[in-house]
Each structure stands twice: as C-alpha cells, then as structure tokens.
Amino acid sequence: MKEIEADFIIQHARLTHKILRRADSQLNIHGISFSEYMLLYYLNEAPNNVMRRIDLAEAVGISASGVTRMLAPMEKIKLVEKEINPRDARVSLVKLSETGKTIFAEASVTFAHTAKSITHALTTEQLKKMLGFTSQLV
Amino acid sequence: MKEIEADFIIQHARLTHKILRRADSQLNIHGISFSEYMLLYYLNEAPNNVMRRIDLAEAVGISASGVTRMLAPMEKIKLVEKEINPRDARVSLVKLSETGKTIFAEASVTFAHTAKSITHALTTEQLKKMLGFTSQLV
DNA sequence: GATATATAATTGAGTAATCAAGTATTATTC
DNA sequence: GAATAATACTTGATTACTCAATTATATATC
Numbered sequence: 001m002k003e004i005e006a007d008f009i010i011q012h013a014r015l016t017h018k019i020l021r022r023a024d025s026q027l028n029i030h031g032i033s034f035s036e037y038m039l040l041y042y043l044n045e046a047p048n049n050v051m052r053r054i055d056l057a058e059a060v061g062i063s064a065s066g067v068t069r070m071l072a073p074m075e076k077i078k079l080v081e082k083e084i085n086p087r088d089a090r091v092s093l094v095k096l097s098e099t100g101k102t103i104f105a106e107a108s109v110t111f112a113h114t115a116k117s118i119t120h121a122l123t124t125e126q127l128k129k130m131l132g133f134t135s136q137l138v
Numbered sequence: 139m140k141e142i143e144a145d146f147i148i149q150h151a152r153l154t155h156k157i158l159r160r161a162d163s164q165l166n167i168h169g170i171s172f173s174e175y176m177l178l179y180y181l182n183e184a185p186n187n188v189m190r191r192i193d194l195a196e197a198v199g200i201s202a203s204g205v206t207r208m209l210a211p212m213e214k215i216k217l218v219e220k221e222i223n224p225r226d227a228r229v230s231l232v233k234l235s236e237t238g239k240t241i242f243a244e245a246s247v248t249f250a251h252t253a254k255s256i257t258h259a260l261t262t263e264q265l266k267k268m269l270g271f272t273s274q275l276v
Numbered sequence: 277g278a279t280a281t282a283t284a285a286t287t288g289a290g291t292a293a294t295c296a297a298g299t300a301t302t303a304t305t306c
Numbered sequence: 307g308a309a310t311a312a313t314a315c316t317t318g319a320t321t322a323c324t325c326a327a328t329t330a331t332a333t334a335t336c
Contacts (some may be wrong), residue, residue, distance in 0.1 A: 004265055005253035006246070009157060010179060011272045013172075016154045017199025018276060019147060034151070035292085041148060054314060061155025066293055068316055090301045090314040108144070115143035121274040127142055133268045134149045136259040138156060173322085192284060204323055206286055228284040228331045 019118055026114045030107040035060065036079075037111060039070060040096065040104040043080065049096035050083060056094060079103060157256055164252045168245040173198065174217075175249060177208060178234065178242040181218065187234035188221060194232060217241060 023034040032040070042059040043049050051059075057067040071094060074080050079100040083093040096104070119127055161172040170178070180197040181187050189197075195205040209232060212218050217238040221231040234242070257265055 003250045003253065004262060004269060005257045006250050008257060008265055008269045008272065009161070009249075009253045010176065011269060011276060012150075012154065012157065013176060014197075014199055014276045015272055016150065019150065023147070033292090038148065038151060052314080059152075061152055062292095063294065064315065065295080065317080069292070088302070088314085092315070111147075112141045112144050115141065115147045118275060119143045119146060122271055124142060126271055127146055130268060130271045131142060131146045131149060133260060133264055134146065134153055137256060138149060138152045171322090190284080200322095201324065202285065203287080203325080207322070226284085226332070230285065 022118060023111065023114050026110050027107055029110060030103060031077075032079075032103065032107060035062070035070060036074060037104075037107055039067075039074070040079065040100060040107070043094065043096040044101070044104050046096075049101070050093050052085075052091050053094055074100075160256060161249065161252050164248050165245055167248060168241060169215075170217075170241065170245060173200070173208065174212065175242075175245055177205075177212070178217065178238060178245070181232065181234040182239070182242055184234075187239070188231050190223075190229050191232055212238075 020034055023037070027034055027037050038060045039056060042056060043051055053067045053071070054064055057064045060067070062070070071080060075082060077099075078097055081095045081097050083095050085091040085093050122130065158172055161175070165172060165175050176198050177194060180194060181189055191205050191209070192202055195202045198205070200208070209218060213220060215237075216235055219233045219235050221233050223229040223231050260268065
C-alpha cells in the first residue's frame with residue numbers, strides 16, 4: 001500500500017518544475033522571471049502598493065536575503081522604489097512604481113495565458129476545488 | 139473578476155516553497171536534500187533500479203547538466219553507481235546501490251511523516267481527488 | 277558507406293538562491 | 307534607564323542550479 005501523501009508531494013514537485021519552466025520562458029518577453037512576477041503580484045495586491053521586505057519574503061516564499069538580492073536589480077530598472085518607515089528605522093519599505101505597475105499589467109496578460117495553458121485539462125469547477133484544497137495547505 | 143488559473147499558479151508556488159523548506163530540513167537528518175530524495179525515489183521505482191541520466195532529469199524535472207552535478211556527490215558517497223550501456227555508448231546508466239536503497243527506505247519514513255504533516259488539513263478522499271487533478275496537469 | 281543530423285552526457289561561465297554572521301534599531305525586563 | 311533580547315535588513319561565502327558550447331556516439335539520408 002502506497003502512501004498517498006508522499007505521492008502527492010512528489011507529483012506536486014513535478015508540476016512545479018513544469019510551471020516554473022513554462023512561466024519563466026513566457027515572462028521572459030517582459031524581462032522578468034516568475035519569482036519577480038510573484039513579487040510584483042504581491043506588491044500589486046498590497047494596500048498602497050507598499051510592503052515591508054520581510055513580508056514580501058514571507059509572501060513570495062523566499063528568505064529575507066533573497067528579497068534583498070532580488071530587489072537590487074528591480075530597483076535599478078525602477079520597477080520598485082525604496083521607502084523609509086518613519087515609525088521604525090529598521091524597516092525599509094518597497095513600493096511598486098508606476099513603471100512597475102505597467103510592466104506588471106502587461107506581464108499579467110502573458111501570465112494569465114500561461115496559467116490557462118497549464119490548467120487547460122481541468123474545468124473551472126475542478127480548478128476552483130483544487131485552489132480551495134491548495135489554500136488549505138499553504 | 140479575477141483569473142482563477144493565475145491564482146492557482148500563485149498558490150501552487152507558495153505551497154511549493156513551504157513543502158521544499160519543510161522537506162529539506164526534515165530529510166537533512168539523513169544527509170540528503172529533497173531533490174536528492176526525488177532522484178532516489180525515481181530510481182527506486184525504476185525496473186532493476188536503473189535509469190538513464192536523461193530520463194532521471196526528465197523525471198525529477200531538472201536539466202541534464204543538473205543531473206550530472208547532483209549525481210557526482212551521490213556517487214562519491216555510494217548512494218548510486220554508474221553503469222555502462224553496452225548497446226549505446228553515449229548513455230551512462232545510474233543504478234541505486236544497496237546503500238542507496240537503505241538510505242532511501244529510512245528517508246521514506248521521514249518523508250511520509252513530513253508529507254502527512256503538510257497535508258493533514260485534507261481528508262484522504264480530498265487528497266486523492268487533488269492528486270488526480272495534479273496528475274492531469276503534470 | 278560517407279555525410280549530415282540527432283542524442284547523451286559533460287564542462288565552463290554565470291545566476292539565483294541559501295545560511296550564518298554582522299549592523300542598526302526597537303522593545304522588554306529588571 | 308541600563309542591559310538584554312528581538313526584529314529588519316544586508317553582506318560574505320557557498321551551493322544548486324541554468325544555458326551554451328563541446329565531446330562522443332548513434333541514426334538517417336543520399
């Protein structure tokens with residue numbers, strides 16, 4: 001008797017690689033990687049498009065130092081801007097710039113297309129169910 | 139109106155990071171990473187515990203060169219062995235060693251535990267359904 | 277059966293992440 | 307209110323990959 005839980009994790013990992021390859025190569029057109037897209041995604045959702053770096057790390061699922069390293073080039077090409085938190089000088093806030101918003105909007109069209117092509121085997125109903133399950137595990 | 143497909147991909151990626159962190163830190167006890175566990179997993183499933191490097195790459199979801207780089211240390215500690223394919227000299231086969239089998243068996247106990255702890259929010263029935271959906275996307 | 281094309285694997289160079297340690301600031305405790 | 311602990315972030319060193327190019331072999335085509 002096989003363990004379904006372990007099986008699920010293995011299959012999940014396989015799917016991850018497929019998604020990553022596909023999304024990365026498609027988003028490449030907009031000059032961003034999938035991780036960068038995710039980062040922009042969370043900034044776009046955030047109130048005032050501002051987040052603390054540590055919360056961004058938590059959201060995207062990478063380490064604090066990973067965020068620092070990812071943001072450096074994104075700041076250079078002005079996708080995001082650094083802001084100070086007057087209440088707490090330890091914190092360095094990240095804000096989605098106008099350029100960032102534009103790029104994100106454009107990339108989102110591509111991403112939606114990629115997402116649809118990956119999930120086309122499932123009906124909306126099935127996908128909704130699956131998203132519900134996934135959310136319970138995150 | 140939000141795109142459910144895109145949402146699903148984002149949630150999937152979040153779950154991936156959670157799984158990876160958890161699995162890596164747990165498997166660490168056995169001296170292997172999650173990718174190494176996956177590699178052993180596919181070798182363990184393979185007939186005669188032998189696979190071509192390129193098929194291993196495809197299974198695990200990394201590049202051919204990634205496999206070469208991953209296997210080097212695993213060969214050194216004798217988890218796997220190199221074998222020649224007499225029919226095709228381009229191919230270099232990889233075989234799960236006896237040590238590898240033992241380590242994999244031990245790590246599988248840990249991994250099953252990790253997998254259960256990640257998926258505990260879902261019933262077996264739900265998980266079965268989710269695995270079915272995931273398989274359709276891979 | 278020689279030439280062109282395809283396949284399997286490796287290697288060099290580069291990138292993206294990690295962890296551990298360090299800095300700066302804020303919060304807690306006595 | 308001084309000392310200790312906690313938090314947010316950055317940096318150095320390392321690791322785990324990637325892609326492009328290379329080597330070696332096998333297959334297809336003319």
